[in-house]
Amino acid sequence: MRSIESADGTQLWVQEEGIGTPAMDPRDAYQVTSMLQSVVDYGTGKAIRSYGVRGLVAGKTGTTNSGTDVWFVGYTPTIVAGFWFGFDNPAPISGDASADDSPPQRGPSSISMGGARTHHLRHGIRRRE
Numbered sequence: 001m002r003s004i005e006s007a008d009g010t011q012l013w014v015q016e017e018g019i020g021t022p023a024m025d026p027r028d029a030y031q032v033t034s035m036l037q038s039v040v041d042y043g044t045g046k047a048i049r050s051y052g053v054r055g056l057v058a059g060k061t062g063t064t065n066s067g068t069d070v071w072f073v074g075y076t077p078t079i080v081a082g083f084w085f086g087f088d089n090p091a092p093i094s095g096d097a098s099a100d101d102s103p104p105q106r107g108p109s110s111i112s113m114g115g116a117r118t119h120h121l122r123h124g125i126r127r128r129e
Contacts, residue, residue, distance in 0.1 A: 001080070033058045036074070045072060067092045 004013040024032075036058035039045045044061040059074020069086040070093060085093065 036060060040074065045074070048072070048074075066090070069093075 002015045003011055005011055023029075033056075037056065039061065040048055040057045040059055045057075045059050048057065048059075055076065057074055057076050059072055061070065061072050063070045068090040069084065071082065071084045073080075073082040075081070087093070
């Protein structure tokens with residue numbers, strides 16, 4: 001990661017020049033990535049593939065106990081992103097938000113990418129152009 005910016009482009013953090021300290025042993029990183037790829041390819045994150053996302057994607061999904069919020073945090077070789085789905089006023093998203101791996105047909109009022117952007121939903125997810 002080289003920098004973090006807010007939605008308006010303000011730089012919040014910039015990597016200093018030089019080589020950083022590895023966060024983990026490369027063998028461990030390979031194992032973790034392999035496991036998290038399985039979440040996207042075969043598990044609770046496989047709905048992302050129905051949107052045409054191809055290639056290496058690794059990530060983890062989650063829900064609150066009451067099913068009022070769901071999230072996905074994932075990465076590719078070039079980007080890391082987190083998505084949160086929920087209503088402004090907590091309410092169940094569906095009968096079992098964690099069990100349905102299909103794209104939402106009705107949904108929460110917004111998607112937040114780490115607080116950086118908000119996309120409004122109407123009849124499913126719409127990509128920001």
